[in-house]
Amino acid sequence: MYKFDFVAPRSPEDAVAQLRDRGPGGKLLAGGTDLLLQTKARVVKPAYVVDLSHLQDLERLEHHPGEGLWIGAMARARDIQLSPLFQNGFSIVADGAGLIGSIQIRNLATVGGNLCNAAPSADVAPPLIAAGARAEIIGPDGTRSVPMDEFFLGPRRTVLGPTELLLGVWVPEPAARSGGHYLRHTPRKEMDIAVVGVGSTITLDGERCADARIALGAVAPTPVRARGAEEALRGQVVSPDLIEEAARLAAEDARPISDVRGSAEFRRHLVAVLTRRTLTAAWNIAKQGGTGR
Amino acid sequence: MSKQPLEMTVNGEPTEVLVQPYQTLLEVLREEVGMTGVKEGCGTGDCGCCTVILDGKPVTSCLVLALQAQSRPVRTVEGLGDGDALDPIQEAFIRHGALQCGFCIPGAVVMARALLDATPRPNEDEIRWAMAGNLCRCTGYTKWVEAIQDVVDQTTEGAMK
Secondary structure, three states: OOOOOOOOOOHHHHHHHHHHHHHEEEEEOOOOOHHHHHHHOOOOOOOOEOOOOOOHHHHHEEEEEEOEEEEEEOOOOHHHHHHHHHHHOOOHHHHHHHHOOOOOOOOOOOOOHHHHHOOOOOHHHHHHHOOOOEEEEEEEOOEEEEHHHHHHOOEEEEEOOOOOOEEOOOOOOOOOOOOEEEEEEEOOOOOOOEEEEEEEEEEEEEEEEEEEEEEOOOOOOOOEOOOHHHHHOOOOOOHHHHHHHHHHHHHOOOOOOOOEOHHHHHHHHHHHHHHHHHHHHHHHHOOHHHHHH | OOOOOEEEOOOEEEEEEOOOOOHHHHHHHHHOOOOOOOOOOOOOOOOOOOOOEEOOOEEEEHHHHHHHHHHHHHHHHHHOOEOEEOOOHHHHHOOOOOOOOOOOOHHHHHHHHOOOOOOOOOOOOHHHHHHHHHOOOOOHHHHHHHHHHHHHHHHHHHHHH
């Protein structure tokens, strides 16, 4: 283990102050399932870590009916998987959180950690992008809000400044007749990292698609929206043929690389398959009178 | 960088130790507290040998800093059972021969205990999903599942009597 100092802040504001006062070399420690791997491997060498694990306010999950759902940055993946709040309209978030690691890992891993670690394959990113979520950030000068699809800058890079902290994400209430779903492909059922992940949401107006969002994971330096596919859906009568066309366009929107987990060609194929499956699932939920409200 | 005091409850006993800020809970439990039933397999959260119950939830203690356990209860394999009596899960593992080399077993029985505490009557599928974060290179898992199912069946029979 790389040797670093340990700071236990009393509040998010104190955490920001600690980062500012102690200067460069600080890392925020959430669940630790990424950061401690990186410090063990000496890929990351922090001078000090600022531990957020005793800031229980950051673990809050709160539904404000008609407005949206607040997910504190320190909410554990396992808590989201088990929370009744995520079983209806917000189920797409639990689809992603429930796929991370094992139960032991999900009891540690946090939504904020998964996002701020900014792996292109992060399983909570496509669901939150597809759900139109916003990142709520605190820094020395106060708070700011960033749309989730603008949060990532590159592999392991986000919009967060060196003295900023992610407080949580705000997921707006889904429209009445809408649905969403996230799926990923992995060679193993559990304990694996996405070769490709796709999160899709769809909102219906009659038989037409009023709005759709498709977010792709692990096919670009950051999670990305398949805007060509979204555009093809908007305003059209939804049908299996239309979904097939959107899936084809989503594969064109992807910019995958070849690596140990899969070739670019295979990933592009997976984008089409997973886009078709998640859109179909989202469409079915939306048709059944929406998402639980 | 200096050692910091850590107060936690280990298997019901209030425990105070001085730890380095970069030490993992796994290291401290083994080296400072003497709970050597907690095993380090991979050190990267993949194998589950270091599973302990932190604040009521099973976690891989190799990916937790010791100081993150400040003021929290920790339960290790040493805290299973009651005095000389083994936990029913441990009894069932023995009865079913659900171990060979034994290295992964402390983590596995702690995980199985956490499963049954949260879900007293899991089906086979639920058992397999719950145990997915515990790797065993000897048994092939079938006997683990049988042993855990046996505990479930016995509990169910006991409740019906």
